[in-house]
Amino acid sequence: MNLFPFQKISFLLVITSTICLLYIPRSLGEKDDEQYLNCSASFQCANILNIGYPFWGSSRPNYCGYPEFKLNCTGDAPVISFQDEDYRVLDINQSASTFRIARTDYWNNVCPASPGNTTIEVNHVEYASDVQELLLFYDCPPLNIPLPIQLTSQFNCSINSTANYINYFVTQNLTNSRLTNISGTFGTCNTTITTRVSQSASVNLAMNSTKDNLVAVLDSGFGLKWDASNNLCKQCNETGGQCGYNTSTTEFTCYCKDGPNPSNCAEFLCYFQSLHHGKLSYLATNAKGLWLKIWSGLETSEGRKQDWVFELGLRRR
Ligand SMILES: *[C@@H]1O[C@H](CO)[C@@H](O)[C@H](O)[C@H]1NC(C)=O
Ligand SMILES: *[C@@H]1O[C@H](CO)[C@@H](O)[C@H](O)[C@H]1NC(C)=O
Ligand SMILES: *[C@@H]1O[C@H](CO)[C@@H](O)[C@H](O)[C@H]1NC(C)=O
Ligand SMILES: *[C@@H]1O[C@H](CO)[C@@H](O)[C@H](O)[C@H]1NC(C)=O
Ligand SMILES: *[C@@H]1O[C@H](CO)[C@@H](O)[C@H](O)[C@H]1NC(C)=O
Ligand SMILES: *[C@@H]1O[C@H](CO)[C@@H](O)[C@H](O)[C@H]1NC(C)=O
Ligand SMILES: *[C@@H]1O[C@H](CO)[C@@H](O)[C@H](O)[C@H]1NC(C)=O
Numbered sequence: 001m002n003l004f005p006f007q008k009i010s011f012l013l014v015i016t017s018t019i020c021l022l023y024i025p026r027s028l029g030e031k032d033d034e035q036y037l038n039c040s041a042s043f044q045c046a047n048i049l050n051i052g053y054p055f056w057g058s059s060r061p062n063y064c065g066y067p068e069f070k071l072n073c074t075g076d077a078p079v080i081s082f083q084d085e086d087y088r089v090l091d092i093n094q095s096a097s098t099f100r101i102a103r104t105d106y107w108n109n110v111c112p113a114s115p116g117n118t119t120i121e122v123n124h125v126e127y128a129s130d131v132q133e134l135l136l137f138y139d140c141p142p143l144n145i146p147l148p149i150q151l152t153s154q155f156n157c158s159i160n161s162t163a164n165y166i167n168y169f170v171t172q173n174l175t176n177s178r179l180t181n182i183s184g185t186f187g188t189c190n191t192t193i194t195t196r197v198s199q200s201a202s203v204n205l206a207m208n209s210t211k212d213n214l215v216a217v218l219d220s221g222f223g224l225k226w227d228a229s230n231n232l233c234k235q236c237n238e239t240g241g242q243c244g245y246n247t248s249t250t251e252f253t254c255y256c257k258d259g260p261n262p263s264n265c266a267e268f269l270c271y272f273q274s275l276h277h278g279k280l281s282y283l284a285t286n287a288k289g290l291w292l293k294i295w296s297g298l299e300t301s302e303g304r305k306q307d308w309v310f311e312l313g314l315r316r317r
């Protein structure tokens with residue numbers, strides 16, 4: 001219980017001055033950092049305007065975003081690739097860190113030549129909470145069991161499909177008890193494709209199971225959410241920086257007007273106070289930014305009493 005307060009105090013002073021020295025703002029008046037400028041530039045990719053971090057591609061250099069978020073802007077919509085599958089980017093919500101994508105090979109076409117599964121197991125990306133599977137079975141032999149009509153439906157592919165073979169789509173998870181029965185039967189189909197759609201689209205498809213609607217539902221895509229050091233990016237943005245990516249350390253970086261920093265463009269203000277049952281008065285009153293406060297004290301019958309306070313403040317440059 002605070003046996004050596006002076007040792008602690010001098011220890012903290014050493015840390016404080018070290019941190020403060022590291023963060024002395026660089027000299028002003030030089031021209032803005034080029035990476036800062038390049039990542040600030042408004043980015044248009046195909047038909048989507050004002051795309052920002054963590055996306056990059058075309059005119060926007062790779063150090064402005066995470067590698068997973070590379071866009072191909074040559075077509076009529078941005079295209080992103082996840083695990084060797086190409087997806088059209090339908091929209092991006094920068095503030096919510098969400099975007100919607102749809103398979104390019106399934107665009108206006110439920111019978112692509114050699115489809116693969118929709119699998120998105122990549123860093124920094126996860127399915128939105130309403131995403132569910134839509135199963136497509138191609139070239140099935142005639143299934144001699146009754147199918148629950150609400151959940152499955154046939155569709156034809158005009159591309160040279162053998163007349164005896166049938167395609168199905170299933171809007172529900174086959175491992176659900178009611179359907180385990182038929183999953184084995186679908187196992188006899190030549191090709192099984194797992195795609196993703198939103199829950200509302202799946203419900204809509206179950207009610208209107210035409211091939212046209214299947215196309216429309218696949219075109220409406222599904223949602224994803226990103227976390228590309230979003231908290232650091234928020235700090236970086238709030239302190240006037242541009243979020244980016246250090247391609248050599250493969251970590252988040254914040255481009256400030258005077259150069260990159262690991263997390264934000266704030267300068268450190270350092271405070272150290274030792275007080276005896278006193279009150280904090282001026283600390284943090286003009287704070288704009290982030291503060292770290294560490295204190296130590298004794299629990300007494302009247303409540304907590306502070307012996308010393310150590311505070312690090314971040315202020316906008
Ligand atoms: C910034 O963008 C300009 C124009 O696109 C380019 O010429 C320059 O090389 C870029 N700077 C860096 C550091 O990438
Ligand atoms: C971008 O997509 C086009 C087709 O839309 C393709 O021809 C091109 O190779 C792609 N570019 C890259 C860098 O992947
Ligand atoms: C982006 O997401 C936020 C939060 O979910 C929402 O309020 C806003 O309407 C969305 N913006 C667009 C353009 O959809
Ligand atoms: C899709 O995934 C299913 C189950 O994971 C697998 O059985 C099937 O072979 C995959 N299809 C393709 C085209 O890879
Ligand atoms: C698929 O094609 C077959 C043969 O042409 C036809 O009998 C069947 O009705 C078609 N099914 C659908 C869902 O269009
Ligand atoms: C369909 O089969 C015919 C004859 O085998 C072939 O000439 C044609 O290219 C095929 N069409 C497609 C879309 O595969
Ligand atoms: C399908 O259902 C099983 C059991 O309810 C569950 O474990 C699995 O995660 C579900 N798959 C999907 C993609 O929802």
Ligand SMILES: *[C@@H]1O[C@H](CO)[C@@H](O)[C@H](O)[C@H]1NC(C)=O
Pocket residue numbers: 181
């Ligand atoms: C499969 O479902 C049908 C109809 O619901 C039922 O009659 C049959 O017993 C089921 N078979 C198995 C193996 O569960």
Ligand SMILES: *[C@@H]1O[C@H](CO)[C@@H](O)[C@H](O)[C@H]1NC(C)=O
Pocket residue numbers: 139162165190191
């Ligand atoms: C089944 O798939 C294989 C490989 O994709 C293909 O070569 C074969 O022609 C398919 N069979 C039918 C009946 O479509």
Ligand SMILES: *[C@@H]1O[C@H](CO)[C@@H](O)[C@H](O)[C@H]1NC(C)=O
Pocket residue numbers: 208210212213216
């Ligand atoms: C079913 O879906 C198709 C294609 O999206 C649409 O044109 C049609 O109006 C829908 N029918 C009903 C009854 O909703």
Ligand SMILES: *[C@@H]1O[C@H](CO)[C@@H](O)[C@H](O)[C@H]1NC(C)=O
Pocket residue numbers: 094095237238240241242
């Ligand atoms: C921070 O983000 C907001 C909202 O996305 C944007 O309007 C603002 O320009 C950003 N600040 C900087 C310095 O880029």
Ligand SMILES: *[C@@H]1O[C@H](CO)[C@@H](O)[C@H](O)[C@H]1NC(C)=O
Pocket residue numbers: 035063245246247248249253260261
């Ligand atoms: C990347 O990190 C290295 C090592 O920390 C640093 O020297 C370099 O300046 C950083 N570059 C950028 C662009 O952040």
